[in-house]
Amino acid sequence: MTEATKIMKRVPESLTEIEDYMKERVGLGTSFDFGIRKIKVLDREIHFYYINGLVDTLFVIRSLEELVNLNDFHDEEVDDYFALIKNRINHQSVEEVKYLDEAVDQILSGLIAIFVEGETKVFVVDTRSYPGRTPEEPDTEKVIRGSRDGFVENIILNTALIRRRIRDERLRFEMLKVGERSKTDVSIVYLEDVANPKLINSIKKEIEAIEVDGLTMADKAIEEYILHQGYNPYPQVRYTERADVAATHVLEGHVLIIVDTSPSVIITPTTFFHHVQHAEEYRQSAATGTFVRWIRFIGILASIFLLPLWLLFVLEPELLPKQLDFIGPKETSSLPVVIQIFICDIGIEFLRMAAIHTPTPLSTAMGLIAAVLIGEIAVEVGLLIPEVILYVAFSAIGTFATPSYELSVANKISHLFLLILVSLFKVPGFVIGTTIIIIFLTSMRSLNTPYFWPFIPFQPREFMQILVRRSTPGTIVRPAIVQPRNRKKQETS
């Protein structure tokens, strides 16, 4: 950015000068979506500038009508033309702006600018209407019961969904603009008297320091700027598309980051165990919720450890105690089991990736091909032994039972790492690999929060909350990990 462009241009009195400016700078006449409407009201020119896809045409027409009507029904002397016009713009959100650059920014985000001949101020009216969907249940976080309104791509609707749930006067939505060209809106959400001010400030500073032309990948890009993740596969923030989950975390003292154009909201700070919980658990009774959670834990553990362990027993059957010596392949294939597991595992990965971008009508056919042809026939041909398919399938289902997609993929990488170590070094490989994974998870810090909390560092009460889904009246304090200013959730007598 050069110094010259930094100096803001004031709104000139002459409307032709403004038009020239718009032609030169914003491409009026070149870009088809940038429009101008000129009207004459009481012998003075008024120009409307707008982006045709982003404004609500109905409102614009109504304002135009109101202004043009002045010509027919206003016969008194006009002493303050500007005030008269302002009075006739029938919209609740009207601002006066003195600089052209500011007005242009506003026009480009979907507001209309109304320039009045001979005035050095311009009206900016919020007639935004963005193309987008209405709130619907997010695909990634379904529940059997519970609210079905998920976040959408529009930041205003998203903040409204949270405000609907927390009508507290201390709830704050701070707005920042990121991106030299995209000027994306980013909002930081927190409860003023609860959230940790240090965390809020550090997030704000990181966001303000971002220098980028555009944020087309919205929240993910912001996350990478804030957390400096590098090549670490483990997710350092939790995403949610559910408004109730977001609101719960705000009440717990977390800080949320909402990025315009993305239907997922970033929850900070998060730990490993934030990724293994699901809204469904809080929709069932505490006992059922706990049960569901335990089963989920087993699934997650299986997705990491089951295959490496089984491979270990195949490679060294003498490790098995007498009660379990039925484990291990009965048939043999000409391929070593390690290779078979990798083939099968990679096959599952193909399937998962293909399922993401296959159109729904085709994906049924794809599932059929994968299940029947590859599974059955691979065994008949003698490529794979049935046990491999059984264990790989089990561990894949464990992957799908992981509530956080990001975590499930990261676990998959850990699992491949362990498989390689086991196939090379057997028992020491498994033991040392597991130790490395645990030490690695413990050493991670996301926004100054230990990642493996509350297991390491161990906090008894908080860890119980992970193991057992407590009933809502039973959760009196906020989790210590967010370092809340106000620890108590409920004032108990």
Add this chain to the structure above:
Amino acid sequence: MDEKKSNQNQQAKSLSLTATTAITGFIGGLFWGAIALFAHFFKFSEIGPNTVLEMWAVGDWRTGWIGVVVSLLILGILGIGAAFLYYFTLRNMLNIWSGLLFGAILFVLVFFVLNPLFPSLNHISELKFNTIVSMICIYLLFGLFVGYSISYEYNAHMEREKNQEMKEVEKSS
């Protein structure tokens, strides 16, 4: 007035440092003992938690499931001791390395110094490689668990106290 009351409540509710240290040590001993049991069950390691019972060397029950439960409990209690050992030596080091170092020291202590206490525990040169690796890893992780937890708790405690003092200074000024 009201605020003061709720502050007091909070303090009563958050556990004292010593209690946290004790609980952390106990759970640590229990949990990593259970992991050791798992490792023993699958013959990763010749040494299981039962080995600790040999100090007293009584009857047949120690090889059965009662032996397992009792040995885990004993490991838990030993864990408390280890936790306090850490608390009195390394508690102000807030990083994972001090915990890992502590685990390594414990390993050396048990396998080189306290070795004669356990009749069936061979000298380290006679143990299988797998056993040594498994044991080192379990000790490292136990050390990390206990060490990092205590350091973190201690640090958080000091922070809270500092904030409390600052608040009081603000109030009185």
